[in-house]
Amino acid sequence: MTLNKIRTIDVFGVPTDLGANMRGTNMGPAAVRIAGLKRKILDLDYTVVDQGDIKVPVREEISPDDTKQNYLETIRDVCRDLSDKVFESHQRGNLPLVLGGDHSLAIGSIAGSSRYHQSNNNKLGVIWVDAHADLNNPISSPSGNIHGMPLAILLGDGDKRLTEVATAGNKVLKPEQVTIIGLRNIDGKEKELLKNSGVNYYTMRSIDEKGMYTIMTEILSEMTKKMSAIHLSFDIDGIDPLFAPGVSTPVSGGISYREAHLALEMIADTKLLRSAEFVELNPIQDQAHKTAELTVELIQSALGKSIV
Ligand SMILES: [Mn+2]
Secondary structure, X not given: OOOOOOOEEEEEEEOOOXXXXXXXXXXXXXXXXXXXXXXXXXXXXXXXXXXXXXOOOOHHHOOHHHHHOOOHHHHHHHHHHHHHHHHHHHHOOOEEEEEEOOHHHHHHHHHHHHHHHHHOOOOEEEEEEOOOOOOOOOOOOOOOOHHHOHHHHHOOOOOHHHHHHHHOOOOOOOHHHEEEEEEOOOOHHHHHHHHHHOOEEEEHHHHHHHOHXXXXXXXXXXXXXXXXEEEEEEEHHHEOOOOOOOEOOOOOOOEOXXXXXXXXXXXXXXXXXXXXXXXXXXXXXXXXXXXXXXXHHHHHHHOOOOOO
């Protein structure tokens, strides 16, 4: 099946911070909307349908049992719901754009995209921009926070209740489908998990050595050869905190403002982007809305905004 040109963007907010210790990413979707998301996507000549927010229970009302297990069952329910909505958006021929929320939501969004592409025999490549590898499992994780585990879960490593949502009755994501960019903070045990995972990855050191242009050329020439659709999972903490202070887990030495735009413009040039999430924006940590505005600009670049 050939993929048609995308005309309509479906926006979904996932106001959750249940995957993290730090509160606040639940306000991310509102901050991105306030920064003018819809108007700025309309400027790029798409139709935009804001589908509103996925329902996420408030932390204070979640049962003590689920609180003790880092909200695992609540996160499962949210991800299941998101997975269905993302799947339906693809079926309508639209591009689901998911606003986080912490990165645990990627379990649901990628499950939905993966299910759609598998049922249409499209090969899906995933580009994961992040300071962290998000490859922890319940044994390796120092904190137990689920936002440190979504990529592991999508690859089939993790609590069964979540890996079942991730696969959504289909085959699990294969490591060769995934490329991580921007790594610079990996927990002790997670280093081995990353090296043994089989995913492609580019640390900040390789960005320093080769430059973002060379790296993205490498990644995208492989993806355009092997894949027929790209999903972008963009953790805002991949960007240097100088430009993106409004995240829950800032790590200095990250991707610069221009490097981020270049990477996204190059992804847009492939015309293969079919779904995306922008996650971990934390308005409590932000400075005068700077990171929310940056997020909207990054979304514009990913959707094809060019300087000329
Ligand atoms: Mn992440």
